[in-house]
Amino acid sequence: MTERNEPLVAVVCAVPILGEALTAALDGLAECKVIPARQPELGGLLKSLQPDAIVVDDEQEAAVAATYARFARTPVINVSLREQRLTRLEDGKWEAPDESDISPETIRNLVAGGIYGRRAN
């Protein structure tokens, strides 16, 4: 984790309401930076923000986030609103976590696990 009071989570979303929901769900755990999807230079933006975790709801942006995350070893959670499931970038590969319902609590748990699991390593 970089030197911040609170971990920073980049929420890259095509559906802005998701950003609202995650900011509320992660309250007290992390600061959220909501980034609208399909921005040019998402990779560069992530590099300058150096988030402690990334949550994304768009396949295309998930691929960009994964490229950054493999390099920076940052946890990424992909929320598929259409398919109503979660995937997590684990050791460079997308995997379905044990709990994959797209509730705010599950996402919060995955983000917390990703951030603090990473810190412990």
Next chain:
Amino acid sequence: MDLGPPTNGSLMRRTRVLVADGLPLFRVGVRSLLRRESDFELLEATDVEEATALLLGGYAEIALVDLDLPGGGGHELVARVRGRCRTHLIVWALEPSRESVLESITAGAHGFLQKEISGPGLIRALRGVAAGEAPLSRDMAGLMIAAIHGLEARSKALERAAVLSEREKEVLAFVSRGARNRDIAEALDISEFTVKRHMQNILQKLDVPSRRAAAAFYVSAYREEATA
């Protein structure tokens, strides 16, 4: 409208918004968004049953209804409460089809929004509804117009299809699904020769040049049955 006593003690009258959505993320998102606004109060429902009870109880002035609401869908909820409450019913969905927009409006919804709407956009839309406007973004209006044109085209195609006999329509239904004459003959228990004769009549009556054109015509006239 009898909405019961306001739930807060303030003098300001808040607009009560029901968000009926099976996905907690959307309910939490709208809750978080409206919490910052002093002129809205939020109610939540997770399925058609819960939402129906709240709407028929007169608890909300605006309902934001998920198209895929558990328990029958947004159209089912709109159809159930239409005419039985004075709530402004707004259906919302992720990347909706033009048909779903049109179906929602014809079912009785007062507007349609995409779930991809921005937070400020949603607030503006809700304030507009409270002021008597019908929310329909430009994209949605475009989809509606396209859907209406589609309905007109279908209606014309159905008129043309009226010249076909019931047997010819049956044959054409098979053709639209890519069936060969042999398969059709077997399915309808008639000879392959008879199927060919039906096909010739179909092409002549519809004034189309080919089997493929006849199949395309069938899909345009009976889209739902053909694609089901």
